[in-house]
Amino acid sequence: MSTKQTLPFILFLSVFTYSFAQDTNPVYQGYSGGMLLHAGWLGGSQSSQPYNPQGATLGIGGAIRVNLWKHLRLGGEGYVSTMPSSMTDARSVLQQGSYIRNGWGGLLADACWRLEKFWPYVGAGMGGGSKKSLFIVDGSQTDWLPETESIFNKQTYFYVSPFVGFDYVLTPAIHLSFKLDCMLSFHRGDLLTPVGPRLYFGFMFCH
Numbered sequence: 001m002s003t004k005q006t007l008p009f010i011l012f013l014s015v016f017t018y019s020f021a022q023d024t025n026p027v028y029q030g031y032s033g034g035m036l037l038h039a040g041w042l043g044g045s046q047s048s049q050p051y052n053p054q055g056a057t058l059g060i061g062g063a064i065r066v067n068l069w070k071h072l073r074l075g076g077e078g079y080v081s082t083m084p085s086s087m088t089d090a091r092s093v094l095q096q097g098s099y100i101r102n103g104w105g106g107l108l109a110d111a112c113w114r115l116e117k118f119w120p121y122v123g124a125g126m127g128g129g130s131k132k133s134l135f136i137v138d139g140s141q142t143d144w145l146p147e148t149e150s151i152f153n154k155q156t157y158f159y160v161s162p163f164v165g166f167d168y169v170l171t172p173a174i175h176l177s178f179k180l181d182c183m184l185s186f187h188r189g190d191l192l193t194p195v196g197p198r199l200y201f202g203f204m205f206c207h
Helices: 003-021
Strands: 028-042 055-068 072-084 099-112 118-138 149-171 174-186 196-206
Touching: 028 072, 028 174, 055 099, 055 196, 072 118, 099 149, 118 174
Parallel strands: none
Antiparallel strands: 028 055, 028 196, 055 072, 072 099, 099 118, 118 149, 149 174, 174 196
16 A cells, blocks of 8 residues: 555545544544654665665654554554655765655554553554655756766565554643654565664644
């Protein structure tokens, strides 16, 4: 499931949870959703090309969850993350304008413990993503001239992403959310795959 496919799913889930909230089914315990910023690390292996950039990534995305029973939460997520050449270990080789952009999304499930102001949780996400790589070795992004040496590649992958985190309850409707995950991606090829930890921070709006 790509990021473009995930966003409509999250919208559908929002409408579904709102409709479900009108029911008196005791299984349903409300829902939460919001946006999160993240920073992390992108690594992997790439034996077919002479460039193997690894470094820091920055991005934004969001998630929504339905709270079921006492601890279970189910939902969806979608994120986009970018690693510019200036934040890689190959910045002395790659020209300005080079990047690796990673978009992913899918389903998530976690167990959450509601301890007054502190809500710790542990779970995992699963889905698909798309990674675009642009390596400019000779040239400049400030002109309109053809680049003499550049590489563009796009690949899709499947991922599993275990995570831990906690919400801090500001009000019953607004939580600060912190999350740490580590993406484990799978692809048939040996190009640079998005493997590494990320730290998330943002606001969740709860009902």
